[in-house]
Amino acid sequence: MRHRLSFLILVALLVLAGCHRQDTVITSLAMLKGGKTFAVPTGTVADQFVLKKVPDAKIKYFNSALDCAIALKTGKVDMIGAGLSITEERAKKVLFSESYYPSGIAVLVKAGSVIPQQGGEMLRTIDDIKDKRIGVFLGSIHDAYAAKYYPQATILEYQSVADMLIALTTEKIDVAFYDDAALPDVLHSNKSVAIMAKNVFFASVAAGFKKNNDTLRQQFNAFLQEIIVNGIYNDMISRWMERGLTDMPEIKSSGKNGPLKVGVVNDIGLPSAIYKNGRVVGFDIELGERFAAYTGRVYIPVNTQFSSMLAAVSAGKIDMITSFMMITEERAKQIDFSDPYYASGASVIALKKNIAGFREEGEGMKKVSFLRKLSNSFYDNIILERRYMLILNGLKVTVIITVLAALLGTILGGLVCLLRMSKSAFWSATAAAFITLIRGTPVLVLLMIIFYIIFASVNINPVLVAVIAFGINFGAYVSEMFRTSIESIDKGQREAGIAGGFTKVQTFIHIIMPQALRTVLPVYKGEFISLMKMTSIVGYIAVQDLTKAGDIIRSRTFDAFFPLIMAAVIYLALAWLLTWGLGKVEISVDPKRKRIRKAVEVRL
Amino acid sequence: MISVRHLSKHFGDLVVLSDINADIREGEVITIIGPSGTGKSTFLRCLNLLETPTGGSIVIDGVPLLDKKTDVPKLRQKMGMVFQSFNLYAHLTVLENLTTGPVKLLSKSKAEAGQKAMELLKLVGLAEKAYSFPDELSGGQKQRVAIARCMAMDPEILLFDEPTSALDPTMVSEVLAVIRRLAKEGITMIIVTHEMEFARNISNRVFYMDEGVIYEEGSPQQIFGNPQREKTRAFIHRIRSFHHHIASRDYDLYALQAAIEAFCDKHMLLKKTKDHVVHIAEEVLGLQLTFNDVNLYLHYSEKDGTVEMVCDSAGSAVNPLEEGALSDDIALRLIRARTEKAEYRYKNGRNVLTLKMKGE
Numbered sequence: 001m002r003h004r005l006s007f008l009i010l011v012a013l014l015v016l017a018g019c020h021r022q023d024t025v026i027t028s029l030a031m032l033k034g035g036k037t038f039a040v041p042t043g044t045v046a047d048q049f050v051l052k053k054v055p056d057a058k059i060k061y062f063n064s065a066l067d068c069a070i071a072l073k074t075g076k077v078d079m080i081g082a083g084l085s086i087t088e089e090r091a092k093k094v095l096f097s098e099s100y101y102p103s104g105i106a107v108l109v110k111a112g113s114v115i116p117q118q119g120g121e122m123l124r125t126i127d128d129i130k131d132k133r134i135g136v137f138l139g140s141i142h143d144a145y146a147a148k149y150y151p152q153a154t155i156l157e158y159q160s161v162a163d164m165l166i167a168l169t170t171e172k173i174d175v176a177f178y179d180d181a182a183l184p185d186v187l188h189s190n191k192s193v194a195i196m197a198k199n200v201f202f203a204s205v206a207a208g209f210k211k212n213n214d215t216l217r218q219q220f221n222a223f224l225q226e227i228i229v230n231g232i233y234n235d236m237i238s239r240w241m242e243r244g245l246t247d248m249p250e251i252k253s254s255g256k257n258g259p260l261k262v263g264v265v266n267d268i269g270l271p272s273a274i275y276k277n278g279r280v281v282g283f284d285i286e287l288g289e290r291f292a293a294y295t296g297r298v299y300i301p302v303n304t305q306f307s308s309m310l311a312a313v314s315a316g317k318i319d320m321i322t323s324f325m326m327i328t329e330e331r332a333k334q335i336d337f338s339d340p341y342y343a344s345g346a347s348v349i350a351l352k353k354n355i356a357g358f359r360e361e362g363e364g365m366k367k368v369s370f371l372r373k374l375s376n377s378f379y380d381n382i383i384l385e386r387r388y389m390l391i392l393n394g395l396k397v398t399v400i401i402t403v404l405a406a407l408l409g410t411i412l413g414g415l416v417c418l419l420r421m422s423k424s425a426f427w428s429a430t431a432a433a434f435i436t437l438i439r440g441t442p443v444l445v446l447l448m449i450i451f452y453i454i455f456a457s458v459n460i461n462p463v464l465v466a467v468i469a470f471g472i473n474f475g476a477y478v479s480e481m482f483r484t485s486i487e488s489i490d491k492g493q494r495e496a497g498i499a500g501g502f503t504k505v506q507t508f509i510h511i512i513m514p515q516a517l518r519t520v521l522p523v524y525k526g527e528f529i530s531l532m533k534m535t536s537i538v539g540y541i542a543v544q545d546l547t548k549a550g551d552i553i554r555s556r557t558f559d560a561f562f563p564l565i566m567a568a569v570i571y572l573a574l575a576w577l578l579t580w581g582l583g584k585v586e587i588s589v590d591p592k593r594k595r596i597r598k599a600v601e602v603r604l
Numbered sequence: 605m606i607s608v609r610h611l612s613k614h615f616g617d618l619v620v621l622s623d624i625n626a627d628i629r630e631g632e633v634i635t636i637i638g639p640s641g642t643g644k645s646t647f648l649r650c651l652n653l654l655e656t657p658t659g660g661s662i663v664i665d666g667v668p669l670l671d672k673k674t675d676v677p678k679l680r681q682k683m684g685m686v687f688q689s690f691n692l693y694a695h696l697t698v699l700e701n702l703t704t705g706p707v708k709l710l711s712k713s714k715a716e717a718g719q720k721a722m723e724l725l726k727l728v729g730l731a732e733k734a735y736s737f738p739d740e741l742s743g744g745q746k747q748r749v750a751i752a753r754c755m756a757m758d759p760e761i762l763l764f765d766e767p768t769s770a771l772d773p774t775m776v777s778e779v780l781a782v783i784r785r786l787a788k789e790g791i792t793m794i795i796v797t798h799e800m801e802f803a804r805n806i807s808n809r810v811f812y813m814d815e816g817v818i819y820e821e822g823s824p825q826q827i828f829g830n831p832q833r834e835k836t837r838a839f840i841h842r843i844r845s846f847h848h849h850i851a852s853r854d855y856d857l858y859a860l861q862a863a864i865e866a867f868c869d870k871h872m873l874l875k876k877t878k879d880h881v882v883h884i885a886e887e888v889l890g891l892q893l894t895f896n897d898v899n900l901y902l903h904y905s906e907k908d909g910t911v912e913m914v915c916d917s918a919g920s921a922v923n924p925l926e927e928g929a930l931s932d933d934i935a936l937r938l939i940r941a942r943t944e945k946a947e948y949r950y951k952n953g954r955n956v957l958t959l960k961m962k963g964e
Contacts, residue, residue, distance in 0.1 A: 489694075496691035496750075499652055500705050501681030501757065510708055515695045591695045591737060 122356035123175065126197040129153060129348060135164045135176035139307040141203045141326040142177035142346055159305065161269050162555035168193060170560075174354060179324060180345035181241050185270035187349075188244075189557065194352045199345030203328075206337040207287075208263075208321035210313050213336065216320060220338045223294045232290070237342075240271040240283035248281045253293035260297035262288040263304045263318040266544070267555035272324040273301075275552050278389045284322040287341065291322075304542040308452070310334045312542075315456035381562035387553050394549030395570060397463060401545065402532040402574075404467040409474025409531070416479035421486070431479070438476035444537045446473060451541040466538045474531050478524060485520035486512060517589050525582040529575045536571075546570055605630040605792055606651065606761070611660035612816075613646055620646045622816035624660070628794065630760075633787050635803035636796045637827075638813035639839060644796045647813065648763050651794070652683050664761075681709055684754025688766040690746040692738035698725065698749050699734040702756040710757070717756070724752040728782050744775030748782050755786070762786070764795040800840075804828045812836045838903075844871055846902035853895040857886065864902065871904050873911065880942050880961060881911060887935045888915045888957065891924040911961040921950040924957065 123129065131152045136143040138157040146155050156173055158164035161182075167173045169192060178186065180199055187193060209217045227233040239245045264273050266280050273282035280301055292299035302318045309325065312318050313335055326344060327337050382388050420431035438446070447469040455465060489512050497507030536547035544552070550563035557563070611624040620643040628634055636644045649655040651662060653669060653676055662669040664679060693701050702721035706712040712720075725731040728748040738746060747767055754762055767783065768776045780802050787793060787806050797803055803810060803824065810827040812820045812835075820827065820836045831837040838845070846867040848860055861882050868878035885900060892898055894917065901914040924936065925948045939946060945960040 490689075490691075492687060492689050492691035493693055495654055496685075496687060496693070498677075499654060499680060499683075499685035499687075499763075500753070501677050501709050502705075503677045506677075506708065510704060511693050511695075518695070591697075 123196050123350055123354050124356040126200060126348065129175050129196075132174035133172070135167055135173035137161055137164060137177075137306065139309075140177075141328055144328060144330070145201060145346065146177060159307065160267060160551055160555055162267060162551065165190065165193070166554070166560045168349065168351065171351065175348050175350040177346050178349050179272075180347045181271050181342070182269050182324075183347055183349070184244050185274075192351055192353070193349050194355055195347050196350040196355050197348040200348055202343050202345050203326035204340035205324050205342040205344050206327050206340045208310070208313055208325050208331070208335045208337055210316060210319075211334070211336055213319075217336055217338055219295055220291060220320070223291050224339055224341055226294070227290065233341075236283060236286060240286070241342075244270070246270065246274065246276055246281055248279075248286060248289075251286070251289045251293050251299075253289075253298060254296045255298040257296040258298070259300045260288075260292040260295065260320070261300045261302050261318045262292070263309050263312055263321040263323060264288065264301045265306050265309075265323050266301075266303040267552040268306065268323060269555060274555075275385070275387075275390065277385045284324060288320075288322045302542060303544060305540055308448070308540065308542075311452050315452050317451075317456070317459075377557075377559055377562050380557050381553050381559055382566070390544075390549040390552055391546065391566060391570070394544055394546040395574075397538075397544060398532070398535055398546040399574070401463060401466045401470060401535045401538060401543070402528075405470035405474055405535070406528055406531060408467060408471030409478060412471060412475030413478035413482055416475055417482040417486070420479060420483055435476045435480060438473055443469065443473045443534055444540060447537065447541060462538070462541045462543045465541060466535065466543055470531060470535060473534075474527065477527055478520075481520050481523050481527065482516070485516040485523075488519055489515045514589060514591075518586075518591075521582065521586045521589065525579060525586070528582065529578055532574055532578060533571060536567075605632075605665060606794075607663045608651075609661045609663075611647070611650060611662065612658045613643070613650060613655060614658045619816055621650070621657075624816075624818060626811065626818055626821075628792065630792055631790045632809060633793045633807045634795065634809050634811060635807040635824075636794065636811045636813055637798070637800065637803055637839070638811075638819070642813045643816055644813050645765050648685075648765050648794060648796050651763060652680050652685060654685075681705075681757055682759055683761040683763060684757055684759040685763040685765065686747070686750050686754055686767050688769045690738075690743070690750045690770070692746055692749055692753070694738055697735050697737055698730065698741070701738070701749060702753050705753070705757050721752070721756055724755050725749075727755075727785075728752045729778075742775060743771045744778045747771065747775075747779045751779075751782055751786070759791065761792045761794070764793065764797070766796050766798065768797065768799060800828070812839065814839070841908065842906035844904045844906060846904075848900045850889075850895055850898040850900070855895065857889070860885070860900070867902060867904075871906070873904065877911060877961065881913065884913060884939055884942055884959065884961070887938050888913065888959070890935050891957075892917055893922060894919045913959045913961070914956065915959075916954045916956040918954055922955060923948045923950075924955075 130150050133154045134146050135156050136146050138159055164176050168176045207220055271283040273280050273285050289299045304312050309321050313321050416431045419427040422428055450469045451465045493511055494507055497511045538545050539548035546567055550567040553563040606628040608624055608626045613621040638644050646655055650657045667674055699721050703717040706717040707714055725734055730748055768779050807824055810824050811818045814835050820833045831840050864882050864885055897918040899916050903912040943959045944962045947958045949956045
C-alpha cells in the first residue's frame with residue numbers, strides 16, 4: 001500500500017503524565033525496563049518496535065489510540081504508543097518520548113493503477129500540491145497547516161465544507177484538505193473525487209469549553225472515561241466512523257439540571273453532524289446528547305458557524321463545543337479543551353482526473369439524460385430526507401425576521417425621525433449621529449457586534465438578535481426617508497392645520513402623514529425588499545433561514561444547483577409578494593383613487 | 605374682543621414688531637396696510653401664535669393667549685386664518701377640506717359637517733367643485749375654498765394674511781367679493797392687504813403699520829383721505845422721494861441736476877416736467893443766502909402724478925417769497941410761473957420753502 005515516503009512525521013511514544021506532567025517524567029524507552037506495561041492500539045507496528053528495544057515490556061492492545069490514552073491516564077498502563085504525531089501543540093500538553101518510528105503517509109490511489117505519466121499538472125505526490133490552489137475549511141487546523149507547510153500554494157478558505165467541495169468539483173481549487181473520518185461520506189456522494197494523500201497529519205479532536213469552566217470540563221473528561229470503559233465509545237466509533245451508519249440511538253436525559261447548550265455545525269458533514277430527516281445527527285451530536293444525559297441536563301444543539309465557535313463559547317452563548325474541533329495552540333489560548341476524544345487524520349482530496357494514474361473505474365459514470373439528472377437532483381435536494389421541511393422552516397424564519405425587523409425598524413425610524421426633526425440641537429445631533437453610525441456600518445458587522453459583544457453574556461434567541469440588528473439598520477435608513485417625505489409636504493399645510501385648531505400631533509396625523517405616506521411608500525417598498533434579501537446573512541449567527549437551509553442541503557448533496565436556485569426563486573417570490581402587497585397600500589393612500597370611489601358614491 | 609399690549613417680536617437681532625398696542629371690538633373689520641417688511645403679517649401671525657411673540661400680551665375674549673395654561677388649539681378653533689398661499693390640504697377633496705376640522709375637532713357627524721360644507725361651498729360659488737382636489741382648482745377658487753374652510757369651523761374671528769397677493773389680477777375680485785359678503789355677517793375680521801380700494805370700502809378701521817408699530821390708525825376716510833402723519837401720507841399717495849444735501853457754496857450743481865434728471869426718468873415723468881423740476885431746483889438754490897446746510901427734497905406721488913419740491917436751509921428767517929426781500933425778482937417770477945402753490949415757513953431755525961409743481 002505504501003508507495004513512497006513522502007512526508008516524514010515522527011510517530012512517537014506518548015507519555016501522558018497521570019496527574020501533573022512534572023511528576024512522572026518518562027522520556028526514554030529504557031525506562032520501560034523492569035516489567036512496565038505498554039499500551040498500543042491493535043494493528044500498528046509500534047508493539048514490534050517496542051519489543052525489539054525492550055524485550056521484557058508487557059504489551060496491552062487497545063482498540064484505539066484514545067483508549068490507550070485513557071488507560072494511561074487512569075494508571076492502567078505506564079506508557080502508550082498510539083501512533084500520534086508529535087506536534088508543537090501536543091508537546092505543550094503532554095510529554096513525548098524520542099521518536100520511535102518514521103511513518104510514511106500513503107497517497108490513496110489503488111495499487112496497480114499507477115501508470116507513469118508525463119505532464120507536470122498531474123498530482124503524483126503530496127509535494128505536488130505545494131504550488132496549487134488548496135481549499136481549506138475556514139479556521140480549521142487544515143487552514144493553519146496548509147499555510148505553514150505550503151507557503152507557495154494559494155490557500156482558499158471556505159465557510160462551509162459544501163462550498164469547498166463544490167469549489168473542488170468545479171475546479172476552482174485543485175485539492176482540498178479534509179478530515180479523513182468524514183471522507184467516506186464525501187466520496188460516496190462525489191464520484192469524481194478521490195483521496196490523493198491519506199492522513200497527511202493527525203490532530204486530536206476534543207470538546208471545547210469556556211476558559212476556567214473547569215467543572216464542566218472535568219465532568220466531560222470523566223464522562224469520556226466512563227463511555228470508553230463501558231464500551232459505548234467503541235460502539236459509537238464503529239457506527240459513525242467505520243460503518244458509516246447514521247442512525248441516532250434514543251438517549252433519555254432527566255433534564256433536571258437545566259439546559260446544556262452545545263455548539264455544533266449542523267452541516268459540517270459526517271461523522272460530526274449532518275441533517276437527516278429534519279434533524280441533526282452525527283457522532284458529535286450523539287456525544288453531546290450522551291454527555292447531557294450523563295449530567296442530567298437537556299441537550300440543546302446550537303448551530304454555529306465554525307469560525308465563530310470560539311467567540312460563541314467564550315461569550316457564553318454556548319456551554320461547550322463538540323464539532324470535531326482539533327486542538328491547536330491558538331484555540332487553546334481562547335478556550336480550554338477536554339481530553340481528546342478522537343485522533344483525526346487529515347487527508348488531501350482532489351478530482352480523480354487530476355490525480356496521476358488514477359484510472360476511472362466506470363462506476364457511477366453512466367450516461368444519464370439531462371432531465372433524468374434534473375429529476376434525480378430535485379429528488380435528492382428537495383424530497384430526500386424531507387429536505388423541503390428545511391426550506392419551509394428557513395422560509396418561516398426569513399419571513400419572521402423580515403416582518404419583525406421591518407416593524408421594529410419602522411417604529412424606531414419614526415422615533416429617530418422625530419428626534420432628528422426636533423428643535424433641540426442636542427436630540428437632532430444625536431439622531432444624526434445614530435443615522436451616520438448605523439448607515440456607515442455593514443449590517444453583518446452590526447449583527448455580529450450585537451450578538452457577540454452586546455448580548456455576549458445574555459442568553460438570547462439569535463432570531464431576536466437578528467430582528468434587533470436588522471431593525472436598527474432598517475430604522476436608520478427609513479428615518480431619513482420619513483424625514484425627507486415629511487419635509488416635502490409644504491409648510492403651509494402644517495400652518496393651516498395648526499391655525500385651524502389642530503394640535504401639532506393632530507396636524508401630523510390628519511394632514512401631514514397621509515401625504516408623507518404617499519411619497520415615502522415607493523422608497524420604503526424598495527428598502528423593505530432589500531431588508532428581506534439582507535436577512536440572508538443571519539447564518540453568521542447560526543440562525544437557520546432560507547439561505548442557510550439551502551447551505552445545509554448543499555452540504556449534504558454537494559449539489560449547488562437546486563439549493564441555490566430554489567433559494568433564489570423563493571426570495572424572488574417573496575420580493576414579488578411584498579411589492580404587490582405594498583403596491584396595494586400605495587394605491588389605497590392615493591387620494592385620486594379615493595375620489596373615483598367618492599364619485600361613485602355620489603352617483604349612487 | 606382682542607386686546608394687544610406692548611407686543612414685540614424679534615427675529616434674532618432684527619426687530620420686526622417693537623411695540624404694538626391695539627384694541628379690536630367684536631364685529632369690527634380691521635384692515636392692516638403698510639409697506640412690505642413692516643411686520644403686518646407677523647402681527648397677524650402673533651394673534652394666533654403661529655409666531656411666538658418676544659414680549660407683550662394678547663388677550664382674546666378675556667383669555668390671555670400667552671399664558672402657559674391657555675388651551676391655544678381650542679382658541680384657534682374660534683379663529684380662522686386665510687393664507688396668502690391658500691394652504692389647502694392637498695390629499696383631501698374640497699369637501700373634505702371643509703369637513704375635516706368640524707369632524708375631527710368639533711365632533712360633528714360627517715353628514716352634518718358635509719351638509720354645512722355644501723352650504724358654504726354654495727355661498728362661495730364652488731358647490732360643483734366639492735369632489736375636486738385642490739390641484740385642480742384655479743388660485744381664486746382655492747382661496748375661496750380656504751375661506752369656506754375657515755367658515756366651516758364657525759369662527760368668531762377671521763384673520764386674512766394678504767389673501768389676494770398670490771392671485772392673478774383677474775381672480776382678485778372674486779375673492780374680495782366673498783370677503784365683502786362675509787364682512788356683512790358680523791364676524792370680526794382682521795385683513796392684511798395691499799388692495800387699498802378694498803381696504804377703504806370694507807373696513808371700520810385701518811391700521812397703518814410702519815417702524816414696527818401701528819404708526820397711524822383711524823377710519824378709512826381719515827387714513828385714505830387725510831392721513832395725519834408723513835409716512836402714512838407717503839404710503840397712501842404712493843410717494844417716491846429724492847433727497848440731496850448741500851454743505852458748501854461750492855457744491856456740484858451739475859451732479860445735482862443729473863441726479864434730479866435720473867430720479868425723474870426713473871419714475872417716468874414727462875420731459876417737460878423734468879425740465880421744469882431741474883430749472884426750478886436751480887432757481888430755488890439761487891434764492892438761498894447760505895449753503896452751509898441745505899436740504900433739497902423732491903416728492904413724486906404715483907397716485908396723482910404731482911411733484912413737490914421742498915428746500916430747507918439753516919439760518920435766520922428770510923421769506924424769499926416776499927416781494928423785494930431778495931435782490932433777484934426774476935427768479936421768483938420764474939418760480940411762481942411754474943408752480944401751482946408756493947409756501948414758506950420758518951420752523952426750528954430753518955427756512956422751509958415748499959413748492960408744488962404745475963401738472964401737465
